[in-house]
Amino acid sequence: AQKITQTQPGMFVQEKEAVTLDCTYDTSDQSYGLFWYKQPSSGEMIFLIYQGSYDEQNATEGRYSLNFQKARKSANLVISASQLGDSAMYFCAMREGVYNFNKFYFGSGTKLNVKP
Amino acid sequence: GAVVSQHPSRVICKSGTSVKIECRSLDFQATTMFWYRQFPKQSLMLMATSNEGSKATYEQGVEKDKFLINHASLTLSTLTVTSAHPEDSSFYICSAGSTGGSYTEAFFGQGTRLTVV
Numbered sequence: 150a151q152k153i154t155q156t157q158p159g160m161f162v163q164e165k166e167a168v169t170l171d172c173t174y175d176t177s178d179q180s181y182g183l184f185w186y187k188q189p190s191s192g193e194m195i196f197l198i199y200q201g202s203y204d205e206q207n208a209t210e211g212r213y214s215l216n217f218q219k220a221r222k223s224a225n226l227v228i229s230a231s232q233l234g235d236s237a238m239y240f241c242a243m244r245e246g247v248y249n250f251n252k253f254y255f256g257s258g259t260k261l262n263v264k265p
Numbered sequence: 266g267a268v269v270s271q272h273p274s275r276v277i278c279k280s281g282t283s284v285k286i287e288c289r290s291l292d293f294q295a296t297t298m299f300w301y302r303q304f305p306k307q308s309l310m311l312m313a314t315s316n317e318g319s320k321a322t323y324e325q326g327v328e329k330d331k332f333l334i335n336h337a338s339l340t341l342s343t344l345t346v347t348s349a350h351p352e353d354s355s356f357y358i359c360s361a362g363s364t365g366g367s368y369t370e371a372f373f374g375q376g377t378r379l380t381v382v
Contacts, residue, residue, distance in 0.1 A: 184371065192303075192356055192375070193373065194360075196359065252314060253299070257308045258307075
């Protein structure tokens, strides 16, 4: 079974509007971390936001927020007030275990296009 | 924040030659490094886990004799693509972490775009 599922291969959003990128995950571990990364065409992986499995509050980082619904095993990324520079690939990732640096499981990605 | 430097960013090599890619942690000691491969328009696929001072652990389907990984120090891991063929052309990216660091940390190199001609 896929550990991370991103069902939206591509998304379009109008500049200045909000957009939600979906992510569901599968794990039997109690401790895990969920991450979102942005990958522009240059290829670098830019860390956006992190949510720990024990965190009760949804994570927020500037215009990024993570809608964490543990029972549904979903960790959707919300980008508010989209900007043209937000156009990129977005990957949801999970790392099992919180206190060890374990490998990431990545989703297939969502290509976001922000229209002017 | 911590920085992981990957070199080279782009390399073109002839079929049959070997290519070495370096991944360095610049301001922390990386006890563990991961090597990923990414084909165009696809996700990152883990190739191997590299632990300092021990043999790398390869994912299923990854040829360890073709993709040689060395993690000789706490700041450097290398991936050598041996006898490269055009099908090895891909984007390779490393990530590094430390057991002494925050569990939220996950640092990636800039990636290496390999083209085998």
